[in-house]
Amino acid sequence: MSESRQITIPPTQCVLYPITLGTGEFISRDHLPEIQGKRILLQAGTGVGKTTLIMEGGLKEHPFIIQVIPSVFKVRELEEQYSNRHNEIGYLFYYDKKAPNEADILNKDRHIIVCTFDKLETVIPILSKKQLASTLLVIDECHKMYSAGSYRDEAINSIVMNIKHGTFKSVLALTATFTPSCWDTLELPLDTIFQVKKDRTKTKRSVEVILLKKGDQYSFISLVAKRIKLLQQQGLRKKIIIRLNHREKCELLTAALEKYHGVKTLVVHSKNKNNLEVKSLFSQQSIPSDVDVVFCTSIMDEAVNINNLEDEIDSVFVIGKDAHPEELVQFLGRLRKTSVPCFVVLHTEISENHLIDIETLKKSYEEKNLNFIQKLNQLSELLSTIFEDFSLDMYNEGQPITSLYKRMALLNETFNELAGAKLFALFKGEVCRNSASIAANYYRKDKANCYENFYYLKDRIRTLLPDCTVKYSVDTETITPSYLKEFMDEEKEANDQAYDASIETAFEIVLANSPMRQLSSVDEYPDTASDQLEDEDDHLGPVRLRDFGTDILQQQEQDELFIDRLVSKYEVKHHKITTEIVYQIAVLTTLIGNLPDIYQIIKQKQFTHVITVAKGYSSNIVVQYLVKRFYRYHPDKYFNDQYKLTPKAAAALIHNAYESINKDSSIPMRTIVKQKLISGLKVDYKTKNVEIDPSKAANFIAKFFAVKDRNAKKADKRYLEFSGIVYGDYQYISIASIQKQFRDISDVLVLGERTFDATTGEFVSGPSSPLTKSSSPFFGEVDVFDEDDE
Incomplete structure (x- = not known):
């Protein structure tokens, strides 16, 4: 392990070329030297003509241009502006459901293809190797490459890896803002940076x-x-x-x-x-x-x-x-x-x-952040090379995990929780470094430093x-102001009443739309349902509870207004709230094994936390180790509201988990711990002993398990009081086989006078559905934008 290659992020060492535009002047091809076969950054504010230069054919030496854009709306805007142009250029636009096809390449001398980040992988196959060799890749809003990796890592990694692997010899990155140290984390060194200045008086x-x-x-x-x-x-x-x-x-x-x-x-x-x-x-x-x-x-x-x-x-x-x-x-x-x-x-x-020296402070911040990122890179490089050697079957009830994607998801969730970044990505069937997520970790640290x-x-x-x-x-x-506090209290009360009044209606809507079962939901939702209940291997047959949610989520993925449209079919008093609850129920059916539990989660407004802990139970090997330990060794003590765990004991428990994982899975947790990649670790360099911060350890246990955090703000008196093992004592699908003997599941869910089977969602008895069909049509086609980075 100690002999693994040290990953060093190369600094952005390139030619800096300033361009000053006069009043009324715009950027043109004449301002840019040869860009063929180079990686170029054009840093310029709005209104200098970047889009015009590219879209109106200013870069004539490139017969093919692929421009990737993070915003769906921006692609649509360009489509409206250019799709009907009649000239020697063929304009193609791909986003949302619009998929590329080889037949789209028209009989024209030049083509400009505009697509969202996530469509690049589908665009590349429609071009031949010869065409790709002469293609210019344009990355619009390229700062998103290092800032958005926490939620768009798959699409960004595709761009990064295609550049590194030589799919595109010529790259032009565009942005109004640019932070070199953040870009460097992507390991995509630039040849030239053009900085455009224009009179902004x-x-x-x-x-x-x-x-x-x-x-x-x-x-x-x-x-x-x-x-x-x-x-x-x-x-x-x-x-x-x-x-x-x-x-x-x-x-x-x-x-x-x-x-x-x-x-x-x-x-x-x-x-x-x-x-x-x-x-x-x-x-x-x-x-x-x-x-x-x-x-x-x-x-x-x-x-x-x-x-x-x-x-x-x-x-x-x-x-x-x-x-x-x-x-x-x-x-x-x-x-x-x-x-x-x-x-x-x-x-x-x-x-x-x-009195501080800004340059000294900046250097200090960058060195500290870079040191952490280098360790993440080193760890990612090391683990990627021995990825196939990991014994992960122990975290799947001894069943082989054959899917490379599932193995990767398991480790990504673990390290995202421990170190703040997903370490792995897939490119052409091979496990590689997750450049986007690691870069986003650096970006978050950089943002926090700015407000120090x-x-x-x-x-x-x-x-x-x-x-x-x-x-x-x-x-x-x-x-x-006091009026605002009173207003917020009143709004909360009104929202709570509307929420409570919408719960049963939302359940009725979900259960009224029985899916046609074709595929096991685990095939489509590996992140939320990696482990399965006893009959999971049966891919066909009666509808199961989770099929309701999987069917809704699959259709929502294809049409982001699907749930809105579904709710609009019925007369409901609170459309917006009902729509949100329907979505939450759909997600929960892929995580929780019975309707009464899902009903309680919705009623108690625990959706967000349940999503977090459910992901931990299915995809975090540290959490999984603790779950199995609690259930297998004297589990009864956790259910009597008397078992207490001090922060010091929590630290020892976490340390044991790392040691066990290191031994049983071949994942080098000792190396990871000694490199202080996990929050809350302390290393005594004289004794080489590793200590886990008791407070951080207690926080970890409190996050994932059924405990009451007593005296949380008094370190010397703090302890965790167990009221069970897993959060809410709900039936989590990923660990249902472990939980089975420790809890009873109700056979039915009663909604008013109507009864439904708790585990299949089938209607059992009662009057006809209380749902009334809506007479008003749903709104028409709408634009689609990117999600907020929240």
């Missing part, structure tokens, strides 16, 4: 970081309310844009502003993108005239330009420490024709130490926006 930015000393996460509303009141007093109707990367909070605060301040608001996030007003905003690229306040999540960072003029927009608020400086600059860049005050509002501390010190944050912003004015202020007065 009319759009110079200003950012004020405001720390609310007495505030909380909602207190910023007071600052917004003051600006609204001042505008109203002046008889002005300017717009305020608020970036708050949390869907539910956006909607809650929107309602509060409308109620108490008489303004018209608009919420923009991934779940309401089908709203007509939101669609209008994206298509017209301006905020509607009757809207005063726009709440948005990170979806607005790159999805649309806002072309409202200076006298139409008042200010921009960015809430919390969620926005990386790149994202902040991207967000401000949406305002194409105006420069208004931007307030970054914090309610948690940020250092004001101005104001002057460091200022420097990082000004590196991206040199002309931006950045200042800092402390607000010692602003608090969350």
Whole structure:
């Protein structure tokens, strides 16, 4: 193990080539030297002509151009603009359900293919090797390559690996913002960076970081309310844009502003993108005239330009420490024709130490983060080479795990929990390093560093926006207004009532749509159902409970509005809430083995936590070791509410788990532990002893098991009190065979006067369905956007 190759991330050593554009001048082919066979980065803000250069054939030496774009909306926008062009270029667009075909290659001299990140693997096969050799790969918004790997790793790894393996000899990456140290983690060295500068005298930015000393996460509303009141007093109707990367909070605060301040608001996030007003905003690229306040999540960072003029927009608020400086600059860049005050509002501390040397601090942060990433790379490289040697059958009840994907998923979930990154990816049937996920880990650390010190944050912003004015202020007065607290309490109560009233209807809708059973759900959902109940090997036969959910989720994957359409078939009082519950029930049927348990999870609003622990039980080998240990060695003691575990004992338990995994699976856990890749580890370099932080160990146990965390904030008095073994004592499909002898399962679920079989979902007895068919048609076709990065 110790002789494994040390992975060193090469620095971005390339030619830096500045380009200055005059007033009215746009980027052209003449500005770029030879790019054939090179990896080029073009760093330029909006409005300099990047898209025009590519889409209108400015790069004539490339008969084929494939442009990959992270946003579905942007692909659709380009399709609307170029698909009907009649010239020597054949334009092709692939996204969502639009799949490539070899017949699409028209009899034209040149082709420009535009697709989303995830469609690249399906585009490559329609071109011959000769065509690919002359193809230019254009990566739009290339900063997403290192920032979005925590949730889009499969698509990003495909791009990375195809570049590394020489599928594309010529690569042109585009972005308005770029952080070299983050890009370096992808191990894709660049040949040249073109930095484009253009006179921006009319759009110079200003950012004020405001720390609310007495505030909380909602207190910023007071600052917004003051600006609204001042505008109203002046008889002005300017717009305020608020970036708050949390869907539910956006909607809650929107309602509060409308109620108490008489303004018209608009919420923009991934779940309401089908709203007509939101669609209008994206298509017209301006905020509607009757809207005063726009709440948005990170979806607005790159999805649309806002072309409202200076006298139409008042200010921009960015809430919390969620926005990386790149994202902040991207967000401000949406305002194409105006420069208004931007307030970054914090309610948690940020250092004001101005005596630090910024370059020294930056170097310190980068070295620390890089050291961790190097260890992840080394570990990924090491484990990839011995991947086939791992004895993972012990984590599948002794049954062989033949699927390479399932083996990879098992280890990825484990290391994502322990080290904050998935280590493995698949490329052409081979296990390789998960560049995207590891890069995203570095990006998250970099973002956290930026909010450690104001002057460091200022420097990082000004590196991206040199002309931006950045200042800092402390607000010692602003608090969350009492009316908002009362409003939130009232809204919560109303939402709880609507939620409770929708539960039985949602179950009736799911159970009324019996699927046609064709495939075992484990084939389609390996992440959520890796282990199976006793009759799982029977691929055909009677419908099982999990087939209801699998059928719904498969159709939802093909059509993101499927569940909306399904609910709309019936008269329901709370459509939005019912739709969300139907989705949750569908997911839970792939994880939980019976309806009464699923009903309780929904009733207790435990969906999110159950998803987390269920994934741990099915795909985290440390959690699996502990589950089996608890059930096999004196399990009765955990069920009597008397067994207590101290943090120190929890640390010893975790240490034993690592030792056992190291011994029984051939996974070198000792090496991993000694490299301090796991949060909460301490190494005594004199004795070589490894200590596990008792508090972190206790947190790990508390997260995955049925315990009450007593005296959690008093380290010396803290202990975990067991009330069972697994969370909620629910029947988790992945460990059902272990749980079977320790709990009784109800035979039926009763909904009103109707009874359903608990494990098959079949109707047993009672009156006819209470569901009433809806008379109103469902809304028509809608645009599809990327998900928010939340």
